[in-house]
Amino acid sequence: MTATSSMLAATANRRTAMRRQRCCSVAAAGVIQRTGVDEPVPGGVSRTFAVDIGGASPAKVSLKYPKDTTAVCIESARPLGLVFAQRVRGVTTEIYVDEIVDGSNAAAAGARVGDVLRLTTAVFLVSAPVDVTTWLNPPAKRNVKAYYECDGKSFDNVMNAIASHSVEIDTPSGKQVVETVGMVFERQGAEEGAAKEVKSVQV
Template sequence: RAMSAAPRRAPDPPALRARARSTRHRDARCRAAVVRRTGEDEPTQTPGVVRRAFAVDLGGPTPAAVALAFPDATDAVCFELTRPLGVVFEQRLSGATTEIFVDEVVENGAAAKAGVERGDVLRLCTAVFEVSAPVDVTTWLNPPAKRKVKAYYECDAKPFDKVMDALASHGVQIDTPNGKEDVKFVGLVLQRARA
């Protein structure tokens, strides 16, 4: 785990810090197609909370549909960043649960150029997972090979290490019908307090 070198201030307990891991990709271009907002805010039964829908492009014919609950007084901001991200994440208590937020944005990094701000809360990210086809009677003796595929990972109330692993998983090539392929962009959904 890549931990930040020397803390500038003591983090609020219990806090964890980690610099987003870097890889061989050094391109700092940013686009906004991996994750995008769809639809309007939908009310929920909880006062002050709205449901916001997103489409996550995982490489298939149809983007995955995801809906997350957001405080009404916040904005949902989607980013598509190259790696290294140029972000230091930290975990803090938020009521009865934890949240992972942007503690530091590296100057001239991909996140800074895209507009990520200190204090943004990480709600969802893309990731690479290993999956296998279902095993049935006909494949019991010769199970199908495992494949690495693009997926999304909801970060709410998840352990810090698991979220950092999901972000770092973009360094693994995914399996496609055309062979192995690098994952060029990391998709993020951040919750931002309104000014």
């Protein structure tokens, strides 16, 4: 191999590595972590995440991403200091970070303006299953850690899911404050296509 061909091969390898990093790199996080590798699907790639909601093992969630985008997981203390907005892009809507308060918790966690919210942790009120041995004395409802996929959901429902972290969860040792919010974002490069803002709110 000549010196020129070696340089061309090295350049191609660097470009491939940069594309792979842009598509697949993830900011480290505790409550939500990226697992596995990109799986090709029609129109993009499928990426899998492990969400720690307090069970024996993390919940596994797969989300479809456009190619040449990055999946970013963050865990931020509350309050976040983010202004979320909703916009129409083509025939779909997306909820994204419109502003970040300087010095805020979310800024320190790595959120960026333009990040599209794909998933957030939440607190849900649930009931334990009722069987023939408990139907006369059904178990009480309890607040538990959960996650909420944001694709196709209304802006108000997504904001309510984020706001639900103010509710204490029920644990075997009593009530517990949820101190952080876990989120999965889609991070893009230059904006593409016309977008119309619908509404926004700070959390």
